[in-house]
Amino acid sequence: MASEGVLATLHQGWNALRSLESPMALIGGLALTAWNHARYTRDADVLIAIDRQQIDELVLLLKQAGFHTKHSPPALMIDGQTIIQFTYQPEDALLPFQFDVLLADAHFQRDSLNRAVERRLPGSDQPIQVVRPDDLIIIKLSAGRIIDRADAAMLLRENRDEIDFQRLQTAVDSLGLTADYHTVWRDAFPDEAVP
Amino acid sequence: MPSHQLIPARDLTPPSIRHLSPEDRIRLWAQIVDEGDQMLLSGFRTHTDSDELARQAFLAWLDRRNVENLAAKFRMLKRLHTEQTDGK
Numbered sequence A: 001m002a003s004e005g006v007l008a009t010l011h012q013g014w015n016a017l018r019s020l021e022s023p024m025a026l027i028g029g030l031a032l033t034a035w036n037h038a039r040y041t042r043d044a045d046v047l048i049a050i051d052r053q054q055i056d057e058l059v060l061l062l063k064q065a066g067f068h069t070k071h072s073p074p075a076l077m078i079d080g081q082t083i084i085q086f087t088y089q090p091e092d093a094l095l096p097f098q099f100d101v102l103l104a105d106a107h108f109q110r111d112s113l114n115r116a117v118e119r120r121l122p123g124s125d126q127p128i129q130v131v132r133p134d135d136l137i138i139i140k141l142s143a144g145r146i147i148d149r150a151d152a153a154m155l156l157r158e159n160r161d162e163i164d165f166q167r168l169q170t171a172v173d174s175l176g177l178t179a180d181y182h183t184v185w186r187d188a189f190p191d192e193a194v195p
Numbered sequence B: 001m002p003s004h005q006l007i008p009a010r011d012l013t014p015p016s017i018r019h020l021s022p023e024d025r026i027r028l029w030a031q032i033v034d035e036g037d038q039m040l041l042s043g044f045r046t047h048t049d050s051d052e053l054a055r056q057a058f059l060a061w062l063d064r065r066n067v068e069n070l071a072a073k074f075r076m077l078k079r080l081h082t083e084q085t086d087g088k
Helices: A002-018 A029-034 A052-064 A107-115 A133-143 A146-158 A165-174 A178-188 B022-045 B051-085
Strands: A024-026 A043-048 A075-078 A081-088 A097-103 A117-120 A127-130
Touching (some): A002 A043, A002 A052, A002 A097, A002 B022, A029 A043, A029 B022, A043 B051, A052 A097, A075 B051, A097 B051, A107 A133, A133 A165
Parallel strands (some): A024 A127
Antiparallel strands (some): A024 A043, A075 A081, A081 A097
């Protein structure tokens, strides 16, 4: 089944990156699902705190685990930010799955990794880390597409008791995301004023 | 902006998955990926002459989506980095 394929991709990629012994956490579709909002996304996104000098080692580890880089050279760098995209073709899967590694440069990102929570993939005893819902909301608002704002609204609605609203408000204000935050709040809780 | 522009009202939203265990939520996501793939592939198959062409069309569509997704990921990283460099 293909559903085993996407989990195999995550298992394989996460285990390969584990040997770097660096803080890392999932921030993409699986993180949304972990926080009660499941939707169709085929790529796994991992935020990792490594130095640029470790990129070659990271690429080698994933290649040894059967992953292929999407670009040559592997690391895409724009405005000082780095993303490395991989694909992985699990056995019996019709199509490859994408596995994106995003380098955590900013204080907020590294703090998000420190606050990440542990989850387990089905069929695995090894824990994975997932960023907390308040941090995921900031990540989504920063990405800025309509679908990201919709994700943020669902995260708010489905995780109200888990969210650190003080941290969320501070980050929203400092990043200039206040208007977007108010929009998603109104969608999540239309009968309540923004706290 | 009026409410419910981004997500449906509670009474129109699919059932919450909060009651599922963390592992079952991940199983559900994997199932959504599986069924979404099948649905999309069926759609591409109706416009192509073979399964292989449908698969190639699906891959090309994923590559086009990746351009937008990648831009959003860079935008997110840059915005969070700007906070740091602004010293806020």
